[in-house]
Amino acid sequence: MRTRLPVIICGVFGVFMAAQYFITAEPVTAMYRAVLDWMQIIFVCALLVGILNVILRQLKSAARPGPDRVYAGIALFGIALMVVLGFGWGIGRGSAFLWVFNNVQAPMQTTVFSLLAFYVASAAYRGFRARHFESALLIAAALIILLGRVPIGEMISSHVPAVVSWVLNVPAVAAKRAILIGIGLGMTATAIKVIAGLERAYLGSRTR
Amino acid sequence: MSEIGVWITALTTLAIYSFLYRDNPFYKAAEYLLIGLTVGYSLVISVKTVLWPGLVLPLVGGDLAKIIPLVLGGLMIIRLVPKLTVWSRIPLAVIVGAGAGVSIPAMLKARILQQMGATVGHVASLNGIIMLVGVIATVMYFYFSREQKGILQPVAKIGTWYMMIFFGATFGYTVMSRVSLLIGRMEFLLGDWLHLLGG
């Protein structure tokens, strides 16, 4: 039961959702719409599992003596703050919940990601070496885009935008398209294996 | 933005940037605060904008069809109880199976057939031929069912040239993205906080 039932359910839902693409009869469409709704509810519950797991983890850390105790406390404060503001005073325009989001959470996230501007520059200096033809191609393409996609490139030469456009729309598209097709074939094969019950990794490790 | 808001944003921004000098308690505190706020935000948004209008209100209103997603969602949440984890396989099977089912026709059409069609659709032009060669050569690079020797070897080599151009272009755009974020933060620090920018 532990494995067979989920595999059967997975197969039935997989076959149904693939087949409904070709069937427009009302009962099938109604069932299809219901399943789409279930998927969203299940997904959000899975998200809640993750959220509750983080909370439990931080509570454990806060209860344990040690230097991480303070940091866990700060994380718990952040969680409690948003929960109290969001459930207590709403999430609409002018709410304290949105104020914290706009003034603390969003700027902090942006700042964390903007750190990468510094590290990318450092990596460009240290790691970008034209050791052979392939790496020289990579560096050349990077330099063309770096300089050609900003106003300064247009000032270097009037031909720069045309070169940039060609690089982006011909060789770069060819490579990405091949990768897309490859991934598409791989994912389709995996989806068929999942529906057929041959691929069961989603059930966890002890399922074979 | 109110003055207190500006100062809070400025201090948290500087706490994170302090990491550029070296790892320190201010950065770590900011990191944990961000984790907490993000988790709290996700919890509120998920419950208030998804579960409440999509499940709770219809159930309260007598929509019995919602009992099925209620049960499936409940089985997912009891995953938190180690002894009952096995029951979460049922909603997992629903979501994985249905997801796989809808993805097959979508993937075949949008990612494989339409992309292939676009590749062979322009072979009458020089750029179309360059594109076709690039797609075939790059696909060949990922063809691992046979050892890459003979004709396969030079074709796969050409594929790597195309990929290097793609990765280089992507790197250029990655720099662009990250610099844009830095510009956003710098504009805040120099303008909103220090009032050094005109206009």
Next chain:
Amino acid sequence: MRFDRRYIFLAIAVAVAVPMLFPIGLPVAVTDETRQVYDRIENLAPGDVVMFSFDHEASSLPEVRPLAEAVLTHCFRRGVKVIGLALFAEGAAVGYDILKDVGEREDKTYGEDYLYLGYRPQYSAAILGMGESIAEVFPADYDQTPYEELPLGQRVKSYADIELVVSVADGSLPTYWVEYAQARYGQRIVAALTAVMVTAYNPYLEAGQLDGILGGLKGAAEYEKLLGQPAAGTRGMDAQSLAHLTIAILIILGNIIAFARWRRGKSGKEGDA
């Protein structure tokens, strides 16, 4: 001697800060890609409906906000109705704020000219579901008003009533829009992307699966130029140019130094021999 990378960090900070303090005003040229998006919106008729999906995290805000504001402003000025939503949790608050800000600035009425639906998880199911019925996926808007009580909600039932979807994204969501909304329901889509994602979507644009791509802060600057309304995108272009130039110089410098070391090492070995 080991080179301290914090000098590089400092160089980047200076390259971004100096042109902000002392603007140069570099001219922004409009690319064909941006013009294509602009023309797509320009050719919409007043009363047409555009769906804006905020498919991004808060971390990409400095890039996506100027993009979204520029296209939204254009839509409102064309008399186009807008329905906003988010397929990422963080996009929910960001989208709400942007849509309300631009809507109020352009003197539009909530519910009639625009509305905001909030967040829905499991993007493939949400995108497919809206092809059947938007009200089933979003029974209520972000402020919990039932969808079908809003004037625009009564008019717009599914993709059949929507002219264009604009996915404002920093990740893989436009792929799902193409695979589920475009391939299945024939919905036309434009992607307003962070720069880092542009190369990933060019194949879809070339294949005609996307009606246009607007990329990064530069894309926003170009769009602002077409609108005749310089804003955050335009302001950032001097700093963007100088930072790119600095990084390009760093790449070239790193290679020159490496080459010089390699030559020195080679001549040293020859000398030893």
